[in-house]
Amino acid sequence: MSEKAFLEAYNPKDHDSPLVTVDAVLFTFHEGALKVLLVERANHPDRGKWCLPGGFVDMQADENLEETVIRKVKEKTGVAPPYIDQLATMGNSKRDKRGWSVTVCYTALIGYQVCEAGISTVQDAQWFDIAGLDRISLAFDHQELIRIGVERLRQKALYSIVPAYTLPDKFTLPELQHVHEVLLGKPLQKKSFRRRIEQADLLIDTGQQRTERGRPATLYRMRKHSGDHRFVANLRE
Amino acid sequence: MSEKAFLEAYNPKDHDSPLVTVDAVLFTFHEGALKVLLVERANHPDRGKWCLPGGFVDMQADENLEETVIRKVKEKTGVAPPYIDQLATMGNSKRDKRGWSVTVCYTALIGYQVCEAGISTVQDAQWFDIAGLDRISLAFDHQELIRIGVERLRQKALYSIVPAYTLPDKFTLPELQHVHEVLLGKPLQKKSFRRRIEQADLLIDTGQQRTERGRPATLYRMRKHSGDHRFVANLRE
DNA sequence: CTAATAGTGTCTATTAGACATTATGTG
DNA sequence: CACATAATGTCTAATAGACACTATTAG
Known part of the structure; x- marks a missing residue:
């Protein structure tokens, strides 16, 4: 047939x-x-x-x-x-x-x-x-x-910034860190957290800031495909 | 209804x-x-x-x-x-x-x-x-x-030894490294490769050795659930 | 002995952790 | 000014890379 x-x-x-x-x-x-x-x-x-x-x-x-x-x-x-x-x-x-x-x-x-x-x-x-x-x-x-x-x-959350997609289009780094902290159930070092994101150039500085209490925080946007980026080292659990 | x-x-x-x-x-x-x-x-x-x-x-x-x-x-x-x-x-x-x-x-x-x-x-x-x-x-x-x-x-291959399951039950570390090298398409440092596997205690020394040419190599078996282990740092691509 | 391959010692490079310090807003 | 929160400086710790060195087999 x-x-x-x-x-x-x-x-x-x-x-x-x-x-x-x-x-x-x-x-x-x-x-x-x-x-x-x-x-x-x-x-x-x-x-x-x-x-x-x-x-x-x-x-x-x-x-x-x-x-x-x-x-x-x-x-x-x-x-x-x-x-x-x-x-x-x-x-x-x-x-x-x-x-x-x-x-x-x-x-x-x-x-x-x-x-x-x-x-x-x-x-x-x-x-x-x-x-x-x-x-x-x-x-x-x-x-x-x-x-x-x-x-x-x-x-x-250990090796990428995919959790950023749970946030609005524009967000601050402390906000993103907080999402990761909730997911991992423990506090993170802000220096480590910011350093790796900056070095990998994953976010775009919108030039805007947001003030809630204290010093204003910079508002960032995700760069295209930043969710695909995998850091070579994990945050320690 | x-x-x-x-x-x-x-x-x-x-x-x-x-x-x-x-x-x-x-x-x-x-x-x-x-x-x-x-x-x-x-x-x-x-x-x-x-x-x-x-x-x-x-x-x-x-x-x-x-x-x-x-x-x-x-x-x-x-x-x-x-x-x-x-x-x-x-x-x-x-x-x-x-x-x-x-x-x-x-x-x-x-x-x-x-x-x-x-x-x-x-x-x-x-x-x-x-x-x-x-x-x-x-x-x-x-x-x-x-x-x-x-x-x-x-x-x-970058963050686990899952590729070991493509090998027979008993295998040598140089054999496993070779599998990873083929997968990653580039040579790896044997010291780095061995060190991380030893430190994480992922393999069982069978006590046996295999001689092909040169110094005999130790034969290992996978420990249970070793495939689940994730190294905190990747091999660099 | 030499050749070949297994395995180690040790220094450097990279990157995360810790934590003190400085910066910049509000009231 | 004090307070709060953002952001940075800098030292330490952990772990991968580089590569020389030693170990153990066959022939």
Whole structure:
């Protein structure tokens, strides 16, 4: 049989396939805490429980998995996040009561202010502080996905400035250091922190400053692809 | 409607779902080169082309995706690899001519001798040198998956001894250094290389030695979980 | 002995940690 | 001015790079 004839005769519906969903662990940083966006499930199964934003791949609308996840995040936040990365794919027969299911889970970072308006217009979406999240029961295996997402971000805090994407477009170095300190759960030396960022030339000085109390702090923006930079030495844990 | 009633009425076949496959980028190290296992496709589409070992999730036989990938790798090598890790998930409407498809791709490492017998009994499986692989046309997006796998392993060579899993159970430090040198494409200082491994106590001295030419080399085994260890400083690229 | 390869000693270079000091805003 | 916070200076500690040196085998 030729490939052409084979493909004409082929019908995907003749073969059983797992359910395929996409989920997003979307983090932001606000009021001194790392937060994750959760959505209240409107439908069975697990109706009423909180879960990660996500849903089924729409084979007509979506060209690929990234389009699915960006579509789902935009539905809840109104905007596309500046950082998105594949986190893990979970697939087994037990995680979803509807049957064998696979979820491709992404992690994304966004500044709180950037999507504040979007969130507040969506009734079922809400930011949850990472601390204390283990006390609430989430749908599916989403508790585990968030745990993996936090661990990944914590690792990145040791050797990159990826956590900067949880901040608004413009931010100060002490603010960024604070994000890293929350992630790592311990104070950092500001001299070490600033030195490595300066040497790698990862941030753009906006020329602006912000005064809260004390000496004004310089406002920086991320340089393009600064999230990709990996310091040769880690911050010590 | 109750959840029970909902689940009883739910039929996954009422909803279109992408095809779901699992693939493995299986590396080994042999005769001074990094090699990847490829399989010749027996069926359409892309019949006759080489591709990664993998295939459809068997919803009856497989409890989860890891079981699928281990089953597929065992079919070709006869054994389960000592290191396996999720690499990436590719999903789009174009990668497979049969329709919207998702592949969950793993990367695995194994010693050449460990599975030599298994490979030689499988007619359609063969090790390919990574160098020169870009000159042959692989099925689907498997060329890209291998590229991602090599890049991941190269990164790991900078801050871990994960590449040791491409070697047999017992190996010498100069052998391991050579694997890292091939991955990084440049010579390394043996003093630096040995020092960090010794200090982190990652290997077990078997008490045995191997003589090829010159002074005999000590044979080591991986300590449990040594692959998880991350040095605080990278080898410089 | 020589050749070859394994393994060590030791100095330098790089980069993080510690912490004191200076700078610049507000009230 | 005092206070608070930002930013810097500078010494120490940890760890990678360079490279000479010693050790142990075969022939």
